[in-house]
Amino acid sequence: MFQRVSVDDHVRAEPWLAEIEAQWGPAPGKEWTDGQHLFVLGESFGNVLVGIQPPMGYEGDPMRMLFEGGLAPTHAFSHFYRWLREDFRADAVLHFGTHGSLEFMPGKQVGLSGQCWPDRLIADLPNVYLYAANNPSEGLIAKRRAASTLISYLTPPVTHSDLYRHLVDLRAAIDHWRQRAADIEHAAEEAMINNVMALAVRCELCQEGVEWSPAEWAEKVSALRHQLDEIEEALIPFGLHVVGEPLKAEDRQEMLLAMAESGGATDIDAAAFARALKAKDAGSLEMVLKTAMQDAAEEVPAKLTETLVEAAATLVEDHELSAILRALDGRFIQPVKGGDVLRAPEILPTGRNLHGFDPFRLPASFAHSEGSRQAEQLLARHRAESGTLPESVALVLWGTDNLKTEGVSIAQALALLGAEPRQDSYGRVVGARLLPLEQLGRPRIDVLVTLSGIFRDLLPMQTQLLAEASWLAATADEDIEQNFVRKHVLAYQEEHGCDIEQAALRVFSNAEGAYGSNVNLMLDNGSWEDEEELADCYTQRKGFAYDRNGHVSQQSALLNRVLEDIDLAYQNLDSVELGITTVDHYYGTLGGISRAIQRARGERVPVYIADHTSGGTGRVRTLNEQVALETRTRLLNPKWYESMLDHGYEGVRQIEAHVTNTMGWSATTGDVAPWVYQKLSETFVLDDDMRRRLAELNPVSAARLANRLIEAQEREYWGADEDSIDALKRAGEDLEDFLEGVTGEVAA
Numbered sequence: 001m002f003q004r005v006s007v008d009d010h011v012r013a014e015p016w017l018a019e020i021e022a023q024w025g026p027a028p029g030k031e032w033t034d035g036q037h038l039f040v041l042g043e044s045f046g047n048v049l050v051g052i053q054p055p056m057g058y059e060g061d062p063m064r065m066l067f068e069g070g071l072a073p074t075h076a077f078s079h080f081y082r083w084l085r086e087d088f089r090a091d092a093v094l095h096f097g098t099h100g101s102l103e104f105m106p107g108k109q110v111g112l113s114g115q116c117w118p119d120r121l122i123a124d125l126p127n128v129y130l131y132a133a134n135n136p137s138e139g140l141i142a143k144r145r146a147a148s149t150l151i152s153y154l155t156p157p158v159t160h161s162d163l164y165r166h167l168v169d170l171r172a173a174i175d176h177w178r179q180r181a182a183d184i185e186h187a188a189e190e191a192m193i194n195n196v197m198a199l200a201v202r203c204e205l206c207q208e209g210v211e212w213s214p215a216e217w218a219e220k221v222s223a224l225r226h227q228l229d230e231i232e233e234a235l236i237p238f239g240l241h242v243v244g245e246p247l248k249a250e251d252r253q254e255m256l257l258a259m260a261e262s263g264g265a266t267d268i269d270a271a272a273f274a275r276a277l278k279a280k281d282a283g284s285l286e287m288v289l290k291t292a293m294q295d296a297a298e299e300v301p302a303k304l305t306e307t308l309v310e311a312a313a314t315l316v317e318d319h320e321l322s323a324i325l326r327a328l329d330g331r332f333i334q335p336v337k338g339g340d341v342l343r344a345p346e347i348l349p350t351g352r353n354l355h356g357f358d359p360f361r362l363p364a365s366f367a368h369s370e371g372s373r374q375a376e377q378l379l380a381r382h383r384a385e386s387g388t389l390p391e392s393v394a395l396v397l398w399g400t401d402n403l404k405t406e407g408v409s410i411a412q413a414l415a416l417l418g419a420e421p422r423q424d425s426y427g428r429v430v431g432a433r434l435l436p437l438e439q440l441g442r443p444r445i446d447v448l449v450t451l452s453g454i455f456r457d458l459l460p461m462q463t464q465l466l467a468e469a470s471w472l473a474a475t476a477d478e479d480i481e482q483n484f485v486r487k488h489v490l491a492y493q494e495e496h497g498c499d500i501e502q503a504a505l506r507v508f509s510n511a512e513g514a515y516g517s518n519v520n521l522m523l524d525n526g527s528w529e530d531e532e533e534l535a536d537c538y539t540q541r542k543g544f545a546y547d548r549n550g551h552v553s554q555q556s557a558l559l560n561r562v563l564e565d566i567d568l569a570y571q572n573l574d575s576v577e578l579g580i581t582t583v584d585h586y587y588g589t590l591g592g593i594s595r596a597i598q599r600a601r602g603e604r605v606p607v608y609i610a611d612h613t614s615g616g617t618g619r620v621r622t623l624n625e626q627v628a629l630e631t632r633t634r635l636l637n638p639k640w641y642e643s644m645l646d647h648g649y650e651g652v653r654q655i656e657a658h659v660t661n662t663m664g665w666s667a668t669t670g671d672v673a674p675w676v677y678q679k680l681s682e683t684f685v686l687d688d689d690m691r692r693r694l695a696e697l698n699p700v701s702a703a704r705l706a707n708r709l710i711e712a713q714e715r716e717y718w719g720a721d722e723d724s725i726d727a728l729k730r731a732g733e734d735l736e737d738f739l740e741g742v743t744g745e746v747a748a
Contacts, residue, residue: 136338371411
């Protein structure tokens with residue numbers, strides 16, 4: 001607690017008290033107050049205050065999270081920023097963390113006025129914002145809606161997952177069988193296969209009791225080996241980035257190796273690569289890359305070498321603290337385009353002011369061809385699983401991913417519809433046009449597009465582009481068995497007697513000025529009874545349709561009807577450091593719409609993740625496969641969780657967040673295998689030494705982690721045996737006692 005401010009002082013000083021009280025009741029409200037005072041939380045260091053931004057006010061209030069459009073900040077929130085300006089008399093404010101809530105307060109999307117809450121709250125206070133270099137979309141919202149100067153910071157280093165524990169034993173057993181199979185008798189070979197199967201069961205890569213015939217051995221073992229390769233080669237974040245600390249030598253080498261692989265180099269000689277980097281020998285480095293890129297044009301290895309040499313020199317130095325000081329001095333901060341360091345090394349050095357994009361160039365021409373390829377890849381995966389082509393798909397689009405890839409996901413949606421961008425004589429994207437069915441070679445897929453609020457704000461032209469493409473498909477004079485958009489639009493018209501403009505609406509997002517599905521907030525706070533509430537929350541928040549003219553209208557009934565026809569839901573994954581269990585927005589959006597589809601149809605539909613994080617052609621996985629992969633490569637991987645624990649309090653919080661987000665996927669899709677929870681319990685809670693370490697570093701998150709696993713069992717996502725649950729509950733009680741100071745240490 002830094003300071004208490006009396007409610008009377010707040011009432012006298014708050015110029016918009018009536019608006020706040022209309023939504024949150026009489027001052028001081030319920031947030032950060034004892035009924036007589038409002039709290040300012042933080043700690044001072046000389047003339048610097050490290051303060052904590054108040055919560056939005058929805059926490060623990062399910063009805064607000066279900067239906068609130070966002071009309072005013074809480075008393076505590078408004079008071080905090082007014083106190084910074086008028087009482088603390090701050091010369092500047094520096095926001096840490098991606099992202100806070102200031103820039104997402106109600107108001108216009110661009111060109112804010114004195115009636116918009118972000119402008120009211122920040123007023124003329126200089127605002128510097130430390131922002132992840134790979135997140136230009138949310139950063140641009142901070143610039144547009146909170147007058148922020150951005151200072152980019154580096155994302156965590158990346159590394160290959162590698163194998164561990166029984167996964168190593170399984171690989172050795174498979175390789176041993178491959179080496180000996182041709183020279184041993186059948187009985188000996190059968191014993192080796194049984195050993196492989198036993199280890200595969202232990203690693204949850206094979207079901208217990210499954211038997212393979214001798215004719216199946218080669219195929220099944222090869223599939224297992226492929227799974228191990230996928231786990232071993234997966235790129236994962238390694239620890240957290242610390243502002244002011246350049247990458248360690250080994251982390252820098254891993255990052256540069258990943259950059260080389262992303263640049264097209266495969267099967268790199270890691271030892272030779274490391275020697276060339278250490279010696280700063282560009283010639284040797286180019287030779288290593290040429291060997292790994294034998295089919296590439298002559299200039300490609302040379303260009304990649306130049307990029308890596310420049311990146312290596314940049315990563316040795318810190319550019320971020322000096323940039324913060326320059327900004328606080330009111331000096332110029334050099335701009336840079338945001339992006340992923342693996343795909344766009346030009347974002348280096350960090351410590352620069354992120355900027356955006358040319359909206360008339362999205363999707364870019366290369367993005368259109370890549371989006372078309374990825375669309376066909378998705379359809380091929382679904383056809384392989386179901387034997388049929390989907391008639392309707394639900395696609396989640398985020399601003400960040402589309403800015404980093406220059407609109408690949410937008411192009412993917414257009415490709416499914418059988419459309420492409422329409423350009424004017426200057427080469428600017430100005431609309432959509434349909435491809436002839438003969439050229440498309442398959443039916444047009446009906447695409448329900450759900451946009452993040454940030455996409456809607458930053459890309460209004462692309463929002464209209466997608467809406468126009470759907471309208472063109474709906475009005476095309478084509479056979480409805482070759483045009484599923486028209487098929488479903490005409491059916492809706494017949495059912496409801498509406499015009500084709502309404503029936504063809506397929507682009508949905510939040511109401512103007514509102515953000516998020518709130519499904520993630522409901523789950524995080526436990527403020528829900530059953531999964532139907534999550535579906536309600538999603539459709540209420542995301543039930544606003546955007547038409548080809550940019551107009552918005554609430555169309556919850558239409559959304560729920562369109563959901564009845566959806567055959568699959570999917571989203572692209574484009575960042576190594578952000579897996580689907582890393583942040584709650586993935587299950588809040590893709591999981592939220594999946595739950596809404598299940599309610600509308602009365603059955604579950606496949607949920608796919610198109611993983612393009614490691615370069616190459618990418619891979620389409622089911623959600624179950626993606627969660628399993630991330631669980632093995634991150635949460636259960638000592639290489640990952642030990643790198644997190646090196647960061648103490650925050651590392652434990654990150655681990656707990658992954659567990660919470662995993663349960664979010666169970667709640668919204670039901671696609672998390674029970675073994676995931678069993679292994680998480682054994683690794684983090686039932687292991688005495690690990691439980692003690694977590695509690696000592698961060699008792700709050702440690703207790704939350706244990707309680708989240710218990711909640712998963714209580715909500716029947718796990719099916720654990722009684723002994724496991726009893727042990728977990730005892731461990732959870734032990735952590736709660738430690739947190740409350742009942743015991744001085746965690747019991748072993």
